[in-house]
Amino acid sequence: MKALSVHLTDICNSKCNFCIVDSPFVKDDSISRKRVSRFLQENADKGFEAVNIHGGEATIRKDFLEILDEIQGLGYPTVLLQTNGRKLARMEYAKTVVSKNVSLFIVSLHGARALTQDRIAKALGSFQQAVTGIRNVKELGALVRTNSVVCKDNFTEVPDIVDLCLDLGADHVNLSALHTSGTALRNFWDVTPRYDEIQPYVFEAVDRAVRRGKMVTLEGFPYCAIPGYEQYMIDWKQNQFKMLYRKFVFEDYENYMDSNARVKDERCGGCAHNGSCGGVYKEYAEFVGWDEFQPVTPTATA
Ligand code: SF4
Numbered sequence: 069m070k071a072l073s074v075h076l077t078d079i080c081n082s083k084c085n086f087c088i089v090d091s092p093f094v095k096d097d098s099i100s101r102k103r104v105s106r107f108l109q110e111n112a113d114k115g116f117e118a119v120n121i122h123g124g125e126a127t128i129r130k131d132f133l134e135i136l137d138e139i140q141g142l143g144y145p146t147v148l149l150q151t152n153g154r155k156l157a158r159m160e161y162a163k164t165v166v167s168k169n170v171s172l173f174i175v176s177l178h179g180a181r182a183l184t185q186d187r188i189a190k191a192l193g194s195f196q197q198a199v200t201g202i203r204n205v206k207e208l209g210a211l212v213r214t215n216s217v218v219c220k221d222n223f224t225e226v227p228d229i230v231d232l233c234l235d236l237g238a239d240h241v242n243l244s245a246l247h248t249s250g251t252a253l254r255n256f257w258d259v260t261p262r263y264d265e266i267q268p269y270v271f272e273a274v275d276r277a278v279r280r281g282k283m284v285t286l287e288g289f290p291y292c293a294i295p296g297y298e299q300y301m302i303d304w305k306q307n308q309f310k311m312l313y314r315k316f317v318f319e320d321y322e323n324y325m326d327s328n329a330r331v332k333d334e335r336c337g338g339c340a341h342n343g344s345c346g347g348v349y350k351e352y353a354e355f356v357g358w359d360e361f362q363p364v365t366p367t368a369t370a
Contacts, residue, residue: 071148072116073311073321074104076135077124082152082189084178086219086259090250091124092190099314101131105138107312112142120309122150127165136168150174150215154194156201166208173205174213175238178221180228188221199236206237213240215287217247219259223266230273234282241277242302243270245288247329248351256355263293264360274300290348291341292361298341339363 077099080091108119119139126132126149139147146169153175156162177198179185185195202212214233218226226243233241246252246260270286274297277284285302286294294301304322311321318324330347339345341364348361 069117069306070115070308071118071120071310072108072111072144073120073122073309074107075099075123075311075313076104076121076126076132077129078314079128080123080125080152081128081154082125082191082194084189084217084251085221085255086188086217086246086250086252088247088250088252089124090254092251093254094124097124097129101135103315104135104312107317108138108142108144111310112144116144116310118146118148119144120148120150125152125154127151127155133164133168136165136170140169144169146171148172148174150176151201152176152189152194153198153201154191155197156204157197159204162201162204162208166205166210170210172211172213173202174215175202176216177202177214177229177233178216178219180222180225180232184222184225188219199232202233202236202238211240212236212238213242214238215242215244217244218261218266218270219246220261221259223261223269226266226269227273227276230277230284234277234280238282240283240285241273242285242287243273245286245293245349247288248349248355249329253351256351260352260356262356262360263290267293270294271297288346288349290361291345292339292364295364298344301344333358335361335363338365340366 077097078089078094079097083092149170178188179195182195186192206212216229230241252259274284286300287302291298309321311318326346331350331353332347336342
């Protein structure tokens with residue numbers, strides 16, 4: 069898919085302890101409507117199949133619904149909304165958003181129970197709101213992809229998170245490795261698990277989704293940290309995202325991430341996955357090191 073991607077705000081109504089945007093510490097939103105509108109107008113009629121919206125939490129912008137109207141008016145085929153789902157707990161609001169051409173909701177759910185999710189998000193009630201939000205948009209006929217970041221606070225319940233998301237009707241569940249930037253970098257040692265400790269739980273979570281015949285993907289994991297499960301890595305190469313992020317425009321965001329957020333070391337040169345693996349988040353490699361990551365020999369994958 070060729071999509072336009074718009075970072076609508078740095079602000080959020082939750083305060084996740086691993087927020088890569090660093091929302092818990094952002095006081096004022098600096099992203100102007102004028103800049104967003106210009107980006108949308110400049111790229112209309114250029115063959116983009118969707119507009120992917122994210123933040124922060126996009127739904128808390130006062131002009132969020134107007135921006136959806138603008139996207140629709142400019143003729144973009146559809147909207148994908150990344151959200152914590154909290155505002156969607158109000159059915160009337162969920163109906164309004166769905167009616168404005170949002171076809172896929174990518175909802176963050178980081179706990180299988182309120183205690184975990186609310187603690188991570190530092191927002192009492194956020195779990196119940198997200199759960200209700202998912203139920204509402206499913207009832208309205210939209211597609212839902214859930215995203216769960218695997219962190220120190222939730223990794224043992226990741227299989228239960230996947231079960232919950234599927235019970236709620238999610239069409240696709242995605243598990244993300246923790247991106248060690250923003251608030252996650254400030255809280256690095258409190259939030260970042262080692263790949264070798266989360267591995268059995270991630271595998272069990274994938275297995276549960278597969279047993280239920282549901283779509284499951286992994287994102288941001290070095291291939292050598294998920295041996296035997298490489299096929300579940302989300303394939304970004306099939307997608308091209310042109311992104312407006314604050315004052316910057318990235319022509320191909322995934323390429324940017326591969327070359328700036330993740331690193332490889334000399335061992336990767338001889339690895340069978342070198343061509344497809346994005347490497348290790350650079351702060352993780354810097355703080356924890358490379359002991360866990362062993363190159364895969366070409367014969368081992370044959
Ligand atoms: S050794 Fe390097 S290239 Fe190979 S899977 Fe691990 S991180 Fe990726």
